[in-house]
Amino acid sequence: MNVSDTNIEDLDDDLRPLVKGVLNGEQLSLSRLISSIENGDPGYRDAVKVLHSHATGTRTIGITGQPGAGKSTLVDKLVDRLREQDLTVGVIAVDPSSPYSGGSVLGDRVRQTSRSEDRDVFFRSMSARGHVGGLAAATFDVVHAMDAFGKDVILIETVGAGQNEVEIVRAADTVCVVALPGAGDDVQANKAGILEIADVFAVNKADFDGAKSTALELQQMIRIGQDLERSNSGDPVEEPANWVPRVELTVATKDEGVDDLINAFDAHYEHIEKSGELAETRGRRFEQEVRTHLSNELDELGDAVVEAHHDLLTADNDPYTASEELVTPFRRAVEDYLRDD
Ligand SMILES: Nc1nc2c(ncn2[C@@H]2O[C@H](COP(=O)(O)OP(=O)(O)OP(=O)(O)O)[C@@H](O)[C@H]2O)c(=O)[nH]1
Ligand SMILES: [Mg+2]
Structure with missing residues (x-):
């Protein structure tokens, strides 16, 4: 089986200095790298691979609950306590309803500036905007980045409405409703x-x-x-x-x-x-990430095949017959692949 052999020196010219910065604990690099992940900049996946190889498995705590329940206020107080214990903290506020990101949600901007002197806390809001691989995948990429950066604890706040958010929060080691x-x-x-x-x-x-x-x-x-x-x-x-x-x-x-x-x-x-449940939870999270990435890749393959065989999409055909025909080479390849194992 292949294990990642992506080298930091092979990274895209724009991303290499950011990854190095993150590994050196530079906040600005972390912030910019997260933007690259959110925008799906070329080469961001390789950057995440390198960061993942430096991650130690930071503890994650998910905070969810209905709008206005007091999650952000509570997160603020939790951060205070964790800082008193000399732990460094990352906070990801997932806000799928917001068109903004990068800490531009007003509340988070206020919090970020109020804590700007404390370099051991890093806040980030993530919106539904963008995310080539989906919001959940991007959130986990950000967890890997904060982990490689050296955060001791990562708090993930979500409103907990919708499948996507439940998926995100339940992947945390500890879930607080x-x-x-x-x-x-x-x-x-x-x-x-x-x-x-x-x-x-x-x-x-x-x-x-x-x-x-x-x-x-x-x-x-x-x-x-x-x-x-x-x-x-x-x-x-x-x-x-x-x-x-x-x-x-x-x-x-x-x-x-x-x-x-x-x-x-x-x-x-x-x-x-x-x-042993911690190892199980993390195993599940790993599997879920792989499934998400895989289904994105399969989508891309599907698009390419449809583009290449537009001749099948004619009035005398029907959608089921057309898709069955298009998937046939994939099925054969998968059967061969599984047989070879
Ligand atoms: N009375 C009272 N008000 C609270 C308490 N905790 C939070 N609030 C208030 O409730 C309001 C919402 O608090 P937030 O922390 O923004 O709630 P949230 O769950 O993060 O909200 P969303 O992110 O919008 O879903 C704010 O006005 C808080 O000051 C509490 O324990 N008692
Ligand atoms: Mg909030």
Whole structure:
């Protein structure tokens, strides 16, 4: 099997100095390189290959929840705590609804300047614009870049609406769902499958009524979920050492409950490290990235074949027959390839 042998000196002239800069810990290079990834500049894939070979597997924490739940405010406070622990932090705010990127979302611009003196925090917003390989692929490329840059922890904020974002956030090592007081009904309906993806719930805006009862409802739902899982596993006697999602109350604006939240993240991380789930999660993320890239490449091949055989797209043919004919050489090649293995 081939392993990447892309050398830094072989990179595109524009990208080589940026990759070197990133590996030397230069923020401006990181920022420019991320723009190249977002724009799909020529050679950016090779740049990511080199960065990947320098990545160490930085810890990632996904923060998701409905619009206005307080994710960004919470992320700010989390960054403060992580910095107090002398950890360097990268923040990626994924905002598919925004046409802007590169930290030009107002809130993020404000945050970036307010922290500009702290060189150990790097904020970046990513919008839906551009992204040859899709938003999820670009986000993971940025994770690799921040990892190679040397960040100790990467926080990924997404609104958690839509398939793309769920895909992004569930690839994080630890997933935190930010819920609001009174969110019990939504959770009951398991909107967006949040019960399945949450490792930790933050019931934020706990200065409003109903936070405690929402936390209790969540805990109940979690218990029912775990009981179901156990009874489905067919061995009711065995008590599997499953992670039980933690529920924490927070008031992000007042910086309350943030320590407990960090403790919950740490406990989860420790659990998945010991149980082997961390390796599984990362294996899944790797596979997902490969599938995304592969399907993009196959799309390109498909386009080329359609262009070359426009003669099949005539009124006396039909779309199924035409596509079956076009895919035949691919199928043969794949069968041969799998046989040779
Ligand atoms: N009362 C109260 N307000 C809060 C709390 N946390 C955040 N807010 C406010 O809620 C509003 C939204 O906060 P954000 O942090 O921007 O929320 P978000 O989830 O990042 O929002 P989007 O990124 O737009 O989805 C802001 O006005 C915050 O000041 C809290 O714990 N209590
Ligand atoms: Mg936000």
